[in-house]
Amino acid sequence: MTNKFDINNTFDPDKEDQAPKISKEITTKLPTAAKGVDHYLRRTDTDPKAARRAEIQVATLFGASSFFTLVFLVSFVAIPREKKIAVSLIGVTGGQNLVLGVSFGFAILLIGIGAIHWAKKLMSDVEVVQERKEIKPADDVQQEALDAFRVGAEESGIGQRKLIRRSLLGALALFPLPFVVMLRDLGPSPKGELRETAWEEDLHIVTDITYQKIRPEDIPVGNLVSAMPENILEIQEEEQNLNERGKSAILLVRMRPEEIKSQQGPDWDYQGIVAYSKICTHVGCPIALYEQRTHHLLCPCHQSTFDLADSGQPIFGPAARRLPQLAITVDEEGYLIARQGFQEPVGPSFWERGA
Amino acid sequence: MSNTTTSKKTPAAYNYVDSRVGFSAALKRNLRKVFPDHWSFMLGEIALYSFIILLLTGTFLTLWYKPSMTEVIYNGSYIPLKGIPMSEAYASTLEISFDVRGGMLLRQIHHWAALFFIAAMVVHLLRVFFTGAFRKPREFNWLLGLALLTLGLLAGFSGYSLPDDLLSGIGLKIASGIIQAIPVIGTWALYFLFGGEFPGTEIIPRLYSIHILLIPGAILALVTAHLLLVWTQKHTQYPGPGRTEKNVVGYPLLPVYTAKAGGFFFIVFGVTTLLGALVAINPIWLYGPFTPDQVTAGSQPDWYIGFLEGSLRVMPAIEFNIFNTWTFSPNILIPALILPGLMFVLMGAYPFIESWITGDKREHNLLDRPRNAPTRTALGTMSLTFYILLWIGGGNDIIATTFNLSINSITYFMRVALIALPPLVFIATKRICLGLQRKDLEMLLHGKETGRILRLPDGGFVEVHQPVSEAELPKLLARETYPVWELPQKVDANGIKTPHYHRQMLKARISAWWTKGDLPIPSAKEIQAGQHHAYEALEQASEFGVKPGKEEIVSATNH
Numbered sequence: 059m060t061n062k063f064d065i066n067n068t069f070d071p072d073k074e075d076q077a078p079k080i081s082k083e084i085t086t087k088l089p090t091a092a093k094g095v096d097h098y099l100r101r102t103d104t105d106p107k108a109a110r111r112a113e114i115q116v117a118t119l120f121g122a123s124s125f126f127t128l129v130f131l132v133s134f135v136a137i138p139r140e141k142k143i144a145v146s147l148i149g150v151t152g153g154q155n156l157v158l159g160v161s162f163g164f165a166i167l168l169i170g171i172g173a174i175h176w177a178k179k180l181m182s183d184v185e186v187v188q189e190r191k192e193i194k195p196a197d198d199v200q201q202e203a204l205d206a207f208r209v210g211a212e213e214s215g216i217g218q219r220k221l222i223r224r225s226l227l228g229a230l231a232l233f234p235l236p237f238v239v240m241l242r243d244l245g246p247s248p249k250g251e252l253r254e255t256a257w258e259e260d261l262h263i264v265t266d267i268t269y270q271k272i273r274p275e276d277i278p279v280g281n282l283v284s285a286m287p288e289n290i291l292e293i294q295e296e297e298q299n300l301n302e303r304g305k306s307a308i309l310l311v312r313m314r315p316e317e318i319k320s321q322q323g324p325d326w327d328y329q330g331i332v333a334y335s336k337i338c339t340h341v342g343c344p345i346a347l348y349e350q351r352t353h354h355l356l357c358p359c360h361q362s363t364f365d366l367a368d369s370g371q372p373i374f375g376p377a378a379r380r381l382p383q384l385a386i387t388v389d390e391e392g393y394l395i396a397r398q399g400f401q402e403p404v405g406p407s408f409w410e411r412g413a
Numbered sequence: 414m415s416n417t418t419t420s421k422k423t424p425a426a427y428n429y430v431d432s433r434v435g436f437s438a439a440l441k442r443n444l445r446k447v448f449p450d451h452w453s454f455m456l457g458e459i460a461l462y463s464f465i466i467l468l469l470t471g472t473f474l475t476l477w478y479k480p481s482m483t484e485v486i487y488n489g490s491y492i493p494l495k496g497i498p499m500s501e502a503y504a505s506t507l508e509i510s511f512d513v514r515g516g517m518l519l520r521q522i523h524h525w526a527a528l529f530f531i532a533a534m535v536v537h538l539l540r541v542f543f544t545g546a547f548r549k550p551r552e553f554n555w556l557l558g559l560a561l562l563t564l565g566l567l568a569g570f571s572g573y574s575l576p577d578d579l580l581s582g583i584g585l586k587i588a589s590g591i592i593q594a595i596p597v598i599g600t601w602a603l604y605f606l607f608g609g610e611f612p613g614t615e616i617i618p619r620l621y622s623i624h625i626l627l628i629p630g631a632i633l634a635l636v637t638a639h640l641l642l643v644w645t646q647k648h649t650q651y652p653g654p655g656r657t658e659k660n661v662v663g664y665p666l667l668p669v670y671t672a673k674a675g676g677f678f679f680i681v682f683g684v685t686t687l688l689g690a691l692v693a694i695n696p697i698w699l700y701g702p703f704t705p706d707q708v709t710a711g712s713q714p715d716w717y718i719g720f721l722e723g724s725l726r727v728m729p730a731i732e733f734n735i736f737n738t739w740t741f742s743p744n745i746l747i748p749a750l751i752l753p754g755l756m757f758v759l760m761g762a763y764p765f766i767e768s769w770i771t772g773d774k775r776e777h778n779l780l781d782r783p784r785n786a787p788t789r790t791a792l793g794t795m796s797l798t799f800y801i802l803l804w805i806g807g808g809n810d811i812i813a814t815t816f817n818l819s820i821n822s823i824t825y826f827m828r829v830a831l832i833a834l835p836p837l838v839f840i841a842t843k844r845i846c847l848g849l850q851r852k853d854l855e856m857l858l859h860g861k862e863t864g865r866i867l868r869l870p871d872g873g874f875v876e877v878h879q880p881v882s883e884a885e886l887p888k889l890l891a892r893e894t895y896p897v898w899e900l901p902q903k904v905d906a907n908g909i910k911t912p913h914y915h916r917q918m919l920k921a922r923i924s925a926w927w928t929k930g931d932l933p934i935p936s937a938k939e940i941q942a943g944q945h946h947a948y949e950a951l952e953q954a955s956e957f958g959v960k961p962g963k964e965e966i967v968s969a970t971n972h
Contacts (some may be wrong), residue, residue: 155518163690164687167680167686177676181668185663188661248603252610299614341745347710359708359712374821376744378742407732411739412737412739
């Protein structure tokens with residue numbers, strides 16, 4: 059076969075068309091005979107004064123390191139925790155962190171600089187050559203190793219005694235199972251919680267910081283309010299986690315009723331106030347950047363953009379689904395309430411979500 | 414000399430230990446082990462030292478940090494957050510930052526070291542790739558390195574989430590969104606990892622045990638294997654005078670390499686500490702405690718997650734509904750799982766693919782100069798371009814606000830650029846490499862141009878060329894070419910079908926593409942002829958009274 063070729067590591071001077079590594083004929087003709095590695099004497103090699111200077115420099119660096127360690131120890135006790143120091147370029151900063159860090163930093167750094175200065179100026183800088191041993195052991199060593207293995211295997215009889223071999227393999231295959239099974243209680247089985255939120259009919263809409271009920275007139279046109287269902291704190295208290303907050307968060311936006319191009323249900327707004335899930339349908343970041351003029355809502359994580367005047371449809375970015383809308387109205391006292399729960403799962407996609 | 418050393422008395426303590434451990438043979442072999450010296454060999458060292466710094470500072474942090482999502486009311490010394498409900502994890506991070514002396518410093522060193530750890534691994538990987546250090550016998554170490562990089566990314570992400578602040582919480586939310594998008598098992602995977610829905614109360618304690626036990630343990634084991642292999646295989650070296658495939662030229666472990674490498678550890682540690690003192694990083698007290706209904710604008714992950722952030726942002730919105738029953742989300746799966754998976758698989762397979770294409774199964778201890786492997790170098794810069802574009806895409810909001818650009822235009826640009834730019838970079842890199850090879854060839858056959866033209870007494874002009882110095886010559890001679898595999902015949906002369914015809918065909922085509930544009934290697938004779946000619950010309954010139962400099966020869970050309 060012609061397309062097989064033989065590559066040797068060594069250069070064969072008889073083969074002219076082969077790449078020369080370092081041709082002896084060339085190197086001997088060069089101005090200085092190539093012994094291989096060049097070596098130049100340093101100042102510190104020839105001048106004892108320079109060597110002495112270098113020695114003092116190294117010792118000074120190490121000495122300065124000790125000094126900085128002492129500075130650290132003293133400032134650890136001496137600088138009060140709340141002390142603030144103003145430094146140009148970095149501004150006001152915790153004084154303790156600054157002094158402790160700088161002293162510790164120099165204590166460490168100077169050891170390193172000292173050691174390298176020592177190596178470069180005073181330690182022998184003659185490069186040395188070491189031959190590489192072949193990584194692959196000699197054939198007979200390989201054979202001996204394999205033989206040892208074979209003898210061992212034969213002595214155990216694992217080859218002939220099929221019963222033992224198979225039962226052992228079976229046992230070894232089964233015994234990790236308990237470890238796998240014990241992982242079962244890492245989490246509960248999903249029971250459709252991803253589809254549900256706390257929202258239901260007649261639930262008051264409250265602000266997400268002061269938990270006050272909201273009247274339509276509290277929201278001027280063009281404003282955006284982050285809101286929660288009124289029972290959110292009770293749920294949090296009961297479940298001892300923030301799961302519901304991550305699903306029930308909504309945004310209220312008021313626009314002029316004629317600006318609303320479409321909604322997810324007939325008259326799901328109240329006097330131009332629309333309520334949409336605050337959780338992005340891409341990977342679930344809370345969405346918060348609202349552009350008044352266009353009614354676009356931008357997710358700060360991956361810039362999915364939704365048009366709140368047009369059913370919350372995604373108009374840009376990686377999100378593929380609209381933001382679910384919450385139908386709202388007011389109760390007899392004039393506070394905003396939900397007319398019903400969300401009609402589709404909020405938040406990011408999941409396999410069982412369906413349409 | 415040797416007499417005096419052997420006759421010296423063995424120190425009692427040494428004898429005591431050696432007669433119980435028996436390490437003299439190993440010390441004898443290794444204390445003067447040679448390590449080649451080059452700045453680019455320090456990159457892996459930076460990664461190793463950063464890891465040690467991480468272990469040190471991390472151990473200290475565990476003394477005060479509480480991995481718990483139980484809600485507490487903050488009552489520490491950071492006034493702006495007093496009285497605010499938050500998780501114990503966040504509160505204890507505030508405690509470390511404001512109430513433990515040196516705690517802020519430890520946190521900041523830890524975070525800086527984490528950034529350096531991964532950065533050093535990435536740059537080390539690039540060095541290994543572009544110099545061909547992954548070739549036989551070092552393929553396993555390439556794979557170990559990739560595993561270490563993967564673990565490093567996981568370590569970074571899990572640690573980043575531990576303070577349970579608003580910024581890192583958003584990162585976790587994104588991770589949960591990605592996990593629940595996995596077909597079939599997504600919801601289950603989410604529930605198993607988070608102990609139910611996001612955020613639950615389990616994820617911080619779980620990430621904690623992953624971050625401080627599982628991952629560092631695995632990294633420690635793999636780093637040990639990585640270094641053992643470097644030790645037994647001996648380090649690669651760049652071509653240079655006296656350096657061959659069969660030797661290693663450098664400084665002995667004791668004293669020079671110990672002083673340099675040990676000193677370098679202190680330098681890396683010192684610089685990280687100074688950064689921790691002077692440059693604030695991850696000021697979680699400004700972000701506030703995590704709550705799943707709030708977000709900060711301009712939120713950015715740590716740099717090493719940036720490429721995933723970018724791929725998520727740039728991906729178009731593609732999602733399918735299967736029979737109205739299942740939701741399938743390529744808009745999440747492709748950028749967040751398939752793409753990084755593919756990147757790592759391709760990197761892992763690369764050494765084997767390259768040796769299959771070139772047919773080169775030899776051992777390599779001399780590194781390639783990137784120009785001498787044009788196709789590999791071009792593939793590298795092409796991939797790097799793709800990665801950097803993703804990374805830039807991850808900061809599209811920052812770019813948009815900083816430079817007053819439309820975020821939509823940046824994203825559309827990225828979508829096109831990610832497909833169009835890498836091939837252009839491939840072509841450009843390959844041309845540059847071949848250009849540099851031509852320059853090398855020119856130097857081999859004619860010497861270095863000096864720009865000096867001499868006028869001879871007979872009116873002729875000669876151009877003075879500087880000879881290639883002894884130090885440079887091995888570098889220039891280090892290039893190799895690979896033969897192109899011949900196109901196979903479907904049926905041979907005897908009418909017998911060629912076995913594996915299609916595979917051979919593929920190999921022949923790829924090999925032709927791989928070696929396309931390769932310059933011929935000058936034969937030893939050609940180079941010698943050039944040199945002879947040059948020396949003759951030199952003599953000729955001196956006959957005319959021209960005194961070339963010590964290191965100059967005169968090239969033959971008489972214009």
